[in-house]
Ligand SMILES: Nc1ncnc2c1ncn2[C@@H]1O[C@H](COP(=O)(O)OP(=O)(O)OP(=O)(O)O)[C@@H](O)[C@H]1O
């Protein structure tokens with residue numbers, strides 16, 4: 001791996017019983033790029049996210065984040081090291097407001113514990129204020145600052161997706177793993193999302209983007225990796241990938257089923 | 258940004274206000290309790306409230322664990338008992354031992370045991386956690402009974418001294434009332450602060466989904482253990498106060514029945530409502546007394562109600578089922594709904610009255 005790699009995935013294999021959901025997957029994500037990860041349904045994209053974030057342990061291979069190995073670490077440890085994900089099926093916290101959901105995201109860079117919170121020590125109070133301010137700024141960035149007191153799960157579907165994104169951004173990540181962030185968004189919302197992703201890259205954030213909306217992937221990605229049956233079958237610039245016969249076959253093959 | 262501060266602050270500010278009003282109310286009770294026709298109901302209100310205060314310590318902590326963090330415990334009587342036995346043993350074996358230190362150590366020992374038990378047990382979920390904590394309660398009960406050299410076996414421990422803090426004696430119910438309810442109110446204040454903090458959000462998040470919470474960087478195992486230990490400490494302190502209040506304890510006070518009573522109090526009061534614990538305790542402490550008192554002041558009510566103790570458990574079981582089915586958010590939620598309803602109704606009325614005044618002019 002080279003100096004500029006944010007994330008390096010090396011020979012990762014994940015078995016579910018006899019099924020190899022991932023077969024020796026290797027690629028790296030450069031610092032400050034948006035990398036698209038595409039592939040037909042069941043190709044193993046979500047499984048790769050689960051392995052990267054520590055939900056599953058890989059059967060073989062290693063994962064290096066920012067120069068240090070994260071293979072075998074717990075999900076919360078990996079998140080604290082700067083890699084955070086969103087979910088393909090929305091997982092907002094029930095019974096919490098839009099603002100509170102975002103504030104949970106600030107967990108990684110804050111420290112107040114049971115004592116300082118319970119006794120409302122000055123440090124905890126200051127931190128709480130900082131959390132609230134920063135969360136509100138992020139909600140504004142994603143366009144959700146109008147009703148911060150609303151229950152998160154009461155928002156329309158598209159806004160729930162944006163709230164998940166806001167919650168992830170609140171953790172001040174180095175790299176963001178997005179699992180189909182445009183699923184269920186209308187055209188207008190998808191346009192907003194692509195603007196947001198580009199501006200996040202501008203600010204120096206690295207993004208690994210799983211997405212079925214090819215228009216979006218091809219528009220924002222620096223490079224695209226294609227997964228099929230758990231294997232990397234192609235990689236390159238959006239143009240190269242779109243014209244790769246193997247990729248066309250993988251997608252057409254699925255459609256012909 | 259100002260508008261925003263409000264959204265979050267109102268809830269907390271409201272809770273502080275309620276706590277203040279409630280404290281004022283609670284601390285005046287002993288002064289007027291004797292004036293109301295309590296004798297008709299055959300209740301000693303101050304005595305019952307002191308008992309309720311000791312239970313409240315356990316139930317407030319249990320509500321944080323069950324209602325906010327979503328982790329069940331069917332064995333919290335164990336911690337209540339451990340707190341009680343710790344201070345009872347220390348203060349009866351060594352006459353010089355400061356009783357206030359006994360209470361603190363009661364909480365501490367309960368917390369340490371809570372930690373030892375919590376670390377392995379909290380990996381379990383749902384039914385398995387329920388069964389494991391049930392086992393904890395049973396084991397504690399057996400130890401209270403069998404470690405005769407330490408606990409006095411089924412006979413228990415007699416002559417536990419009354420509480421005294423630096424020469425201040427809490428040797429009457431009247432005095433003890435203020436001390437115990439001060440402790441309860443302090444625990445309430447801590448709970449309110451915790452719930453509206455980073456820690457509270459982490460607990461509520463893992464209640465909603467372990468996976469999503471972990472994805473946010475929350476060490477769920479650590480936070481579950483943390484709140485389990487805190488609830489054990491609260492219960493231990495409650496138990497220790499209980500021991501100094503009754504001056505006598507035996508294993509029969511810390512059975513499975515007490516664990517179930519605690520859980521019932523949380524559910525009926527309102528799981529995940531900060532006031533639920535208190536409401537549940539007071540409701541369930543006074544309910545049997547009111548029922549037993551009925552035959553004395555309403556004619557034609559059967560005398561057999563005075564034997565309420567015989568079918569107490571059945572009634573609690575029924576209440577638990579009915580609340581789960583029809584009022585899963587508990588009485589506290591109903592109360593807050595009621596007050597906001599009353600407020601809007603009252604508000605309309607006020608508007609109408611003032612409108613009429615203007616018309617009159
Ligand atoms: N926990 C699991 N146990 C067994 N098999 C699994 C598990 N998770 C995923 N799989 C299987 O692994 C393969 C890859 O699934 P995965 O969800 O990673 O695909 P995907 O690329 O995200 O698809 P989609 O585009 O539909 O989200 C599928 O065959 C799936 O059935």
Ligand SMILES: [Mg+2]
Nearest residue numbers: 045046047088
């Ligand atoms: Mg998927």
